Amino acid sequence: MNKILLTLLFLSFLGNAQTNTYNISFENAVHHEAKVNISFPEVKSNTITIRMSRTSPGRYALHEFIKNIYGFKATNSKGEMIDAKRVDPYSWEVSDHDGTVNIEYILFANRGDGTYSQIDETHAHLNMPATFMYAEEFEHRPVKVNFDVREDLKWKVTTQLKEESATTYSAPDLYYFMDSPTEISDFQMKSFDMNGQEIRFALHHQGTPEEFEKYFEDVKRIVEQEKAVFSELPDFDYGKYTFLACYMPNVLGDGMEHRNSTILTDQESLSDGGMKGNIGTVAHEFFHAWNVERIRPDELEPFDFTEANMTGSLWFAEGFTSYYTGLFLCRAKVNTPQEYIEGLSGTFNYVWNSAALEYFNPIEMSYQAPFVDAATSVDPTNFENTFVSYYSYGSILGLALDLSLRQEDLNLDDFMKLMWKKYGKTEVAYEIGDIEETLKQYAGEEFAKDFFSKHIYQSEKPDYENLFRSVGVSIKREADKSYFGADLKKTDDGLEIYRNTFKGSPAYEAGLDSGDIIISLNGTAVTTPEEFRKQIASADGSVKVNYVRFGEERTSEVKLKPDPTYSIKIDPNASKEAVKKREKWLSPK
Incomplete structure (x- = not known):
């Protein structure tokens, strides 16, 4: 939503009685319950549909939030019960009202992350699609919400919503409301000004003010480095951007971007590894303020709250953001250049040693998001051999594109800046072809056509050896090590292969499969992964x-292969020119 539209909506809101109002209270927080009341005034049609979302902004899979809604009631303006008919698993048809429809229900919520909600006596951690029902026909109406906070628990509210009072907030329409997660707790808040806008960091944790202060300094340097890529911040609504960080033992690790805020959750406290362990999510999610929130794939506009949202651009929207995540930690001096370079190995090996590239290019891999993005299923998959995360795939392609551009005395930073000017600042959604056309504009038709034809429309591997050499980095395999190709864990029954063996690996070609219990190697019993590796x-x-297998003992001859794992390191013998290019690549801007 652009700022002009936002302003017009709020001007309309100020003189418009047709405002949907929400109230949520937490008397039974100890049992993870909240009571929600909604009022829809001036309802003109006899029947309206009240429904729960099945999706959440930033996610691409279905999430059946309705399963945690109960005690549903519908009344008119006098508090009289009116007809409410359950028409499908997600919605009710409400009719025979008097122009006002009031809804009441109980929400159970006990998963603190970037998608779901959690209510207990430490906080009310609210993702709106997992919390509030809505009437689709009123999606353009303004929304007011009152959070009935627990004063006995010293709760206060932080959110990207427009503050009307300490507990009452507003949104210009349903989408903005649904895109505005809220943390209600006894959090600490720090902020700083950048170019006339306020960057706020709300932290709910059990640590010390000194830990927060140290962490906040890292946050500031990351924000500065990310802004340097685009030369400017986005125009945040109301001049504010808010990090909603919850580092508590009762939450799950996650991060989720929104228009002017992000959720950051992890069990790891700042004193117990979180100082470094959590900061990568800060870097990743803030970069989304440009890349995905405003430089936005066309398929995600408008966002559908009833069906899975699919785009073929996640290798760029999520993957390139992942590439920059590690790079910004280096540029902000959270990590050293050595830590960054050596840290590339894991993602590199995961992508380029996967058989999945036989089946899907980066675009098609992005199409798998509805099945893998926090989606669950009971039937087994063969994802070990058919899927590579678009985060990782795009990240390692972003690396290749950046190093390729730098061989032409160009760089990915300036390309991203061009994407920002064309599609982000203007908020005109892009298609995949637009990324290629922008690269042609920046680096030339031949360069762009070569990169896209080989690495985006196909799954060809870039010449990383040459690319790394150009910035004084070495990449090699340790061919003297033997490779088996199965993941093992110790169980009461023995040493179990606990996931599908990797296609092309010795174990796969020997017919070993998930669920097999290994007893011995060459007649020597093995009971632990360590014994097996030796x-x-x-x-x-x-x-x-x-x-x-299936209670029957079997024997197989496994022909071992050289370990395919790559090792990526800074080359101590790199030329002066390569070292200079590496420093230019990794140094703060």
């Missing part, structure tokens, strides 16, 4: 594996 390391070319 036996494989000392094996000479092949190994005889005794295992149990």
Whole structure:
């Protein structure tokens, strides 16, 4: 939503009685319940549909939030019960009202992350689609919400919504309301000004003010480095951007971007590894304020709250953001260049040693999001061999594009700045072809056509050895190590292969599969992953594996292969020119 539209909506709101009002209270927080009341005034049609969202902004899969709604009631302006008919799993049809429809229900919420809600005596952590029902026909109406906070728990409210009072907030329409997560707790708040806008960090944790102060300094440097890429901040609504950080033992690790805020959750406290462990999510989510919130894929406009939202651009929207995550930690001096370079190895190996690239290019991998983005299913999949995360795939392609551009005395920063000027600042949604056309404009038609034809429309691997060499980085395999190709865990029954074996690996070609219990190697019993690795390391070319499948003991000869794992490190013998390019790449802006 652009700022002109936002202003017009609020001007309309100020003189418009047709405002939907919400109230939520937390008397039974100890049992994870909230009571929600909604009022829809001036209802003209005899029947309206009240429904719960099945999706959440920033997520691409379905989430059936309705399962935690009960005690549903519908009344008119006099408090009299009116007809409410359940028409499908997600909605009720409410009719025979007197022009006002009031809704009441109880919400159970006990998952604190970037998608769901959690209510207990430490906080009310609210993602709106997981909390509030709505009437789709009133999606353009303004919304007011009152949070009936627990004063006995010293709760206060922070959110990107427009503050009307300490507990009452407003939104210009339903989408803005649904896109505005809210943290209600006894949090601490710090902020700083950047170019006339306020960057706020609300922290709900059990740590000390000194820990928060140290962490906040890292946050500020990251914000500064990200702003430097685009030369400006987005125009945040109401001149504010809010980090909603909850580092508590009762939440789950997550991060989720929104238009002028982000949720950050993790069990790891700042004193117990979170000082470094959580800061990467800060870098990732704030970059989304440009890339995905405003430089936005066309398929996500408008966002659908009833069906899964799918786009083929997640390799760019999420993947390139992931590439910059590690880079910003280096530029902000949270991590050293050595930590950053060596940290590339994990993602690199995950992507380029996967058989999944036989089946899907980055665009098609992005289409898998509705099935993997916090989605759950009971039937097993073969994702070990058919799926590579678009976060990782896009990240390692962003690395390749940046290093390729730098060989032409260009860089990814300036390309992203051009995408920002064309599609972000203007808030004109882009299609995949627009990314290629922008790269043609920036780096030339031949360069852009070559990159997209090989690495986006196909799954060809870039020449990383040459790219890394150009910035004084080495990449090599440790071919003297033996490779088996199965993930193992110790169980009461024995050493179990607990996931699908990797296609093309020795274990896969020998017919070993998930669920097999390995008893011995070359006649020597193995009961732990450590014992197994030692036996494989000392094996000479092949190994005889005794295992149990479906209660029957079997034997297979596994022909070992050289370890395909790459190691990425700073090259101590790099040329002066390469070192200079590396410093320019990794140094603060």
